Amino acid sequence: MSMPPAQPSLRWEGDAIVALDQRALPLDRRMLRLATVDDVIDAIATLAVRGAPAIGLAGAMGVALSAFEHCRPGTAGTCAEAVHLDAQRLIAARPTAVNLAWAVRRALERVPEGADAVLRETTAMLQEDITTNRTMVGHAVDTVLAHTPDRPLRVLTHCNTGRLATAAVGTALGTIVALAAAGRIAEVLVGETRPLLQGARLTTWELAEAGVAHRLCVDSAPAAAMSRGLVDCVLVGADRITANGDVANKIGTYSLAVAAAHHRIPFIVVAPESSWDRSLADGSSILIEERDDDEVTGFGPVKSAPPGTRTYNPAFDVTPAQLITAIVSEHGAHRPER
């Protein structure tokens, strides 16, 4: 399968990280230069850099920034402790996606060999993400085609799981782009993904860039679309997958899975092995990130609720394994025990 050339959403340049500021899309393509660990923490916490694999890569590069700052000749006694303290702050930036902790810990393993070794490890991780995503997308295309009618498909997706959320290829959205390249997409229905609008702002931007037919819908529309036969398959990503196949993903994913089960529509999760956390037996142990009220009470300068309105704003929810048709990684399709 021919895939478009990889366009990394973040890279190391000189002595800093350069990343696309996803808060500014789609209206403005603004690059950020992240030169300190605090810059990286802020970029991850504010979703300037977002998406489970992408925040993992940013966190790992943050470890490299820390190592270059703290591990110089004559600092052997303090280097490791200082970098480990920075690493814990990086991991704490967003608690739900396991990729962040996994990638930071992998970068930490190279600290004893020096800052350049840490940087080389982050470069290897970025290339691995591209390679594993391409392999995973191939498996996901096969899985979708095995569960859907033999015609161009109407696919529903949620949040953003494309090249912006990873090193360059994407997971669920990477699969959709590959299906479209094979002539197997009739239309993509994109949930806006309140409150930060990753679907409305980012997935539409990526689909337009790839020339894939799509329509945007409000988050409360998908069940109606399913009831009217407008959805052949639901494709989403994941932030953390537990040993039994429960999946933490963007808030709203669980309700899509319930509606898909009711309408007997395939619900397929596409996520790399680095999104699995087999130390957790099931999804009840996943720490769900709660975010600020002001994300819900307005968008940017526009306020939509009275000042002081309190909110319920979890960034993720957990979809039980029994609602999931398949979970696809670079190792192939995993069908959770029903």
Ligand SMILES: CSC[C@H]1O[C@H](OP(=O)(O)O)[C@H](O)[C@@H]1O
């Ligand atoms: C391949 S990205 C996985 C995951 O990350 C997104 O969350 P966020 O935009 O808050 O970083 C969303 O849950 C995606 O499905």
